[in-house]
Amino acid sequence: MQSTQEDRHGTYVVTYDVASRLKAFRPKTLSIPRPDDQLFERFHMSLFQKIQQALPGITIDTIEMSELRRKIWEQVNERITDLGQQAVLSTCPEITDSNPKSEGLLLNINRLFNTDGQLIGHGPRPGFEPLAKQYDELVRKVARRSVVLIEDGAFSGGTLRHVLHELNSRGITVTAIVVGFCCTRAKFVLGHVFKGELVIVHPIENLLDWIPDHDLIPFIPNCGRVLGEVSSQGFMPIRSAEGFSYAYPYILPFGKIEEWASLPIEGAQDLSKLCLDTSIELFGRVCPKMTIGELLRANPRASMPIEIGADYAQVALAGKVVDFLERTRKRLG
DSSP states (O other): OOOOTTOOOSEEEEEEOHHHHHTTOOOTTSOOOOTTOHHHHHHHHHHHHHHHHHSTTSEEEEEEHHHHHHHHHHHHHHHOSOTTTEEEEESOHHHHHTOTTOOOOBOOEEEEEOTTSOEEEEEEOTTSOOHHHHHHHHHHHHTTOEEEEEEEEESSSHHHHHHHHHHHHTTOOEEEEEEEEEOHHHHHHHHHHOOSEEEESSOOSSEEEEEEGGGGSTTSTTOSEEEEEEETTEEEEOBOTTSOBEEEOSSTTTSOHHHHSOOOHHHHHHHHHHHHHHHHHHHHHHOTTOBHHHHHHHOTTOOEEOOTTSOTTOOOTTSBHHHHHHHHHHHTO
């Protein structure tokens, strides 16, 4: 996500999602904190304060994603009159999982990046089939019905535009898009390729940028920018010999938080320390003795955190998760 630093007025969105992402780890050997655990409350309070200090004069809008997803489904239910004629397709597994009435139609799509952290294209989330295979399977499941497409947030509109193109090319008609929040640029992009109903659940005036909290906590499922490559199956996540994916968390020393999240470099170190301290506390409770390899095997959506410019092939999978995080934290002073 990027915006111009010259514009010092507008709204900066921080979404709270770490607790729900942790639910993807289901082994009985892990002790997953409840969503109302004080650890998350303390982290979110400190995160809000540090971003507010880094962006004086800008409105910080914090969004609890579980509540936003509930509101997304309210809007969807108002528009679905006959499941025999209409289907609901989500690009976010957490939205799909949040509604017991969901049919489970899910497109596991992800933006993929090169070793400089620059976007190369769209591919599957780590651990899932190539996009072409996913689209073909969705065509079979949708079975000639029209589709309501749901997404948690749209910043550039690029992912939704890609999805619309692929669905339309396969003969699937999207009648409505329900999105949690959306910036002006995304609305403009979608307006050129989509003539149906666009519903924005949480309207935001002058959205400058958006950072999900799960992009700040290494080893959380879907944290960071996933490293990808071009293959015979299209864009795919790069995988280790053991089958693990790699990703750049936004924080230091892994990613470029000032560039990717439009935050001044002066506050990047302090915010990164907070996020690593939280990571150490969190995984110290979830899996204090678990190795990196064991944790990654417990959930294919979790990626090995790597650094821009470093040799991503040199990963000590036998090392403990907490030890790795503590060593990384010491490097920041």
